[in-house]
Amino acid sequence: VLDKVNLAEVLAGMSDHWMPRVVAAYNDDTVQVLKVKGEFVWHKHDGTDDLFIVLRGSICVQLRDGDVAVGPGELFVVPRGTEHCVRAEEEAEVLVIERLGDTGAEADARVLEAEAELRWSR
């Protein structure tokens, strides 16, 4: 029988910020959880939407057009090709679904590093 994943339990064992842990595969995409605090880097994914569900705390998804505040139990999808930068004043916990390997050329080293990390932990 296949395994379920308790998201809070996985997150309880994590401490670093911006270091996603892959918890499941869904079709060609990865389901990740991560703790965030502070600000990531502006980037976009040309080949995949980026789905966020906030599990604890709140995040601000900065878009070039404005900010979207996403709180616990809220879902937000960044469409492919849309530049975004996540910021969190206080630590927050987030579930993210995205297709790996579709990060746009504008991504800087930090995004690519996080992606490499994901491939490892897969």
Place this chain on the structure above:
Amino acid sequence: VLDKVNLAEVLAGMSDHWMPRVVAAYNDDTVQVLKVKGEFVWHKHDGTDDLFIVLRGSICVQLRDGDVAVGPGELFVVPRGTEHCVRAEEEAEVLVIERLGDTGAEADARVLEAEAELRWSR
């Protein structure tokens, strides 16, 4: 600026069981929330995994190999091609991500009806 979705708010406006509401698109897939109670029907999707996150209550995902109890804050992915049948003793609230139109030939009218409903509400 794009919209976020408050999952609990959407669910608060729903009352029927097994009637999914599409809350977002993610790549080629639909993100749905639904209230469940009782038992659905055995079916499988040959072309898509089926991702479940339980938001409230508990569900039992019956597989031919055994049952998986999935509680609040837990995630479970039914791999494509795997027969499954969700059951819930008490009402539960679930987020589901799946690709529409990939239901296997074995699906009965109830699954096809739910899919048709989804296309409408899209």
